[in-house]
Amino acid sequence: DAGITQSPRHKVTETGTPVTLRCHQTENHRYMYWYRQDPGHGLRLIHYSYGVKDTDKGEVSDGYSVSRSKTEDFLLTLESATSSQTSVYFCAISESRGTEAFFGQGTRLTVV
Amino acid sequence: AQTVTQSQPEMSVQEAETVTLSCTYDTSESDYYLFWYKQPPSRQMILVIRQEAYKQQNATENRFSVNFQKAAKSFSLKISDSQLGDAAMYFCAYRKTGGGNKLTFGTGTQLKVEL
Numbered sequence: 001d002a003g004i005t006q007s008p009r010h011k012v013t014e015t016g017t018p019v020t021l022r023c024h025q026t027e028n029h030r031y032m033y034w035y036r037q038d039p040g041h042g043l044r045l046i047h048y049s050y051g052v053k054d055t056d057k058g059e060v061s062d063g064y065s066v067s068r069s070k071t072e073d074f075l076l077t078l079e080s081a082t083s084s085q086t087s088v089y090f091c092a093i094s095e096s097r098g099t100e101a102f103f104g105q106g107t108r109l110t111v112v
Numbered sequence: 113a114q115t116v117t118q119s120q121p122e123m124s125v126q127e128a129e130t131v132t133l134s135c136t137y138d139t140s141e142s143d144y145y146l147f148w149y150k151q152p153p154s155r156q157m158i159l160v161i162r163q164e165a166y167k168q169q170n171a172t173e174n175r176f177s178v179n180f181q182k183a184a185k186s187f188s189l190k191i192s193d194s195q196l197g198d199a200a201m202y203f204c205a206y207r208k209t210g211g212g213n214k215l216t217f218g219t220g221t222q223l224k225v226e227l
Contacts, residue, residue, distance in 0.1 A: 031212060033214070035215075035217075042203055042218055043203065043217040044217070048212055048214060090157065092215075094213045099162055099207075100147075101159075101207075103156070105156060
């Protein structure tokens with residue numbers, strides 16, 4: 001299995017509070033991604049990174065920010081959590097010339 | 113923008129029988145990849161099979177095979193000799209060559225396997 005660890009695995013937070021999810025990889029892959037999974041929508045890309053300090057927006061980036069200060073870590077921050085951000089969040093990695101993306105175990109976030 | 117459509121929210125199959133999951137996509141690219149991912153109740157995303165668009169031959173992985181129709185932009189997954197462990201959510205996904213290797217997913221098909 002690809003070395004990807006997401007933390008925390010579950011979190012309940014209150015509306016308006018900041019939340020940071022962490023993705024850590026041991027594969028030295030260039031690309032890292034954050035997706036959210038919601039019923040009826042599949043997985044949708046929030047943000048991705050193509051190198052240290054190089055990030056770009058995905059299709060559902062509003063309300064989220066990311067940072068990548070080291071190759072192995074990719075952080076997703078909800079500046080002020082809202083109930084619409086209740087979801088399962090997946091981190092994924094891929095190599096520059098690889099065809100396959102590897103996924104973490106997911107984080108279930110509930111905003112109450 | 114690329115879109116991926118899975119028109120079957122749920123499918124059922126009897127154990128040992130064959131089932132086909134449908135997927136269509138829309139793209140203006142000529143070079144791309146297509147994938148089927150399986151998500152069991154554990155939530156883990158597992159790659160089932162991949163297809164390179166430049167290859168005419170359909171990909172096969174043991175009991176899993178695809179019917180790739182590039183002109184029709186269709187990419188269906190056939191599961192033969194279905195097993196109880198095949199019960200899961202299946203996602204079709206598209207990725208163009210380059211461009212950050214970003215995946216676009218369909219909405220998923222929930223497969224139930226009955227005894």
